[in-house]
Amino acid sequence: MPTVLITGASSGIGRSLALVYAQAGYQVFAGGRSQERLSEICSQHSNIETLICDLTEPEALKAASINLPNLDVLILNAGTCEYIDDAKQFDGELFARVINANLTSVGYCLDAWLPLVKSGGNLAITSSSAAFLPLPRAEAYGASKAALTYLARTLSIDLKPNNIHVSVIHPGFVKTPLTDKNSFPMPFLTSTEEAAQAIFKGIKLNKSDIHFPRIFTWLLKTLSLLPFPCWKILASRITH
Template sequence: MNTVLITGATSGIGLQLAMDYANSGAIVYACGRNQERLCDLKRQFGNLHSLAFDLTDLEATKVALNNLEYIPDLWILNAGDCEYINNGHLDSKLVKRIFDINVLGLTNAIEACQPYFRKGQRIAIVGSIASEVALPRAEAYGASKAAVSYLARALQLDLKPQGVEVSIIYPGFVKTPLTDKNTFDMPMVISCEQASKEIRRGLAKGHSHIYFPKTFTSMLRLIGALPYRWQNVLTSKLLAQ
């Protein structure tokens, strides 16, 4: 890929992807809300351009993406957030916060980027393996990522005739500043470097669905194919609560 645009590029997987693609020689548009981190990235890489804006603000997103000097070949829509429900007590404000960034922020990015979509481009949308099976305390996060997965799969169908390919990424646990806040065990957790490698390799091969780490995501996909009652029993045993 010659030009890559990455949302959520100031932390975690997005930051690692921005650095790895910049190191490979690609022109990178790093998007995020952390202006200081974006400035640091820009100082490190002469081929990296920073765009500071809030994805939950549609107009600000459109303004930021209105005049790209280089048209991306690859759009990595990665920005997201995670908060967990405590003791089964739903919090509507918490759910709204998560959906605002994970779902509406994603649709804002797509709406702002779509005037640039051209044949031969690829859109990569970062979801989560949590979208494929119900997990403890993940009522808000898992539901938002299920919406992301459905949206991305529908987009695959709608953009295919235009020659625009859509890849959906389903990570398991990745060690990031976000997951560092987790108070439970994270089975088979991997580093951001490993996650970036899996994503870049999958996208380079043109994979439409990218799962990693293989063992953990395969286990959850298998569980997700079982009756719901069995799923609950198995996930309770697999994941520490």
């Protein structure tokens, strides 16, 4: 039975991914901090096991992972989103919190789990379409996701001799508990089920860049080709 480890599996995209992989016949290790939520998805499929861990605590992470088998797929999906409302009154603690949760924790996960990924296996890291362009109020979130995109692309080069394929995932807006907090319009909002299917298919096809919904992500990619002064004017209009 092929194996997959998914972080952030207690809710949102990660939860839907765990169910999709379980239905596809994988042994799923569902990582998260909520025993209650993870137990609920385990009750739906006998081939899902919980992995209770705090990804920001490297020693606890390694201790929780001691009995894991080798992995066919590793999906580092967990993350958070907080916005900086007033750049002039920059919130350094918020910035550090987001960077720690979204970026530093991925380094701890790679330290603990990348050695378990088999030759011919897949590593996928969830970034965001926010990595394509600098967006208003996204100083912390966008910086963390842009760094993840760079990290994934660098790993794709350095892990090629190990025959490990690396995908970076760039979702648009997906309806999750995190996006439910957003007070602004979210065009082309996608369900977690649709997101999970896109990711599952993209990893299976060894796609380097998994992005969706295409109409939205291609629009952002096109806008990213504009000279920055032009985008700065457009982005200011979004803000005001």
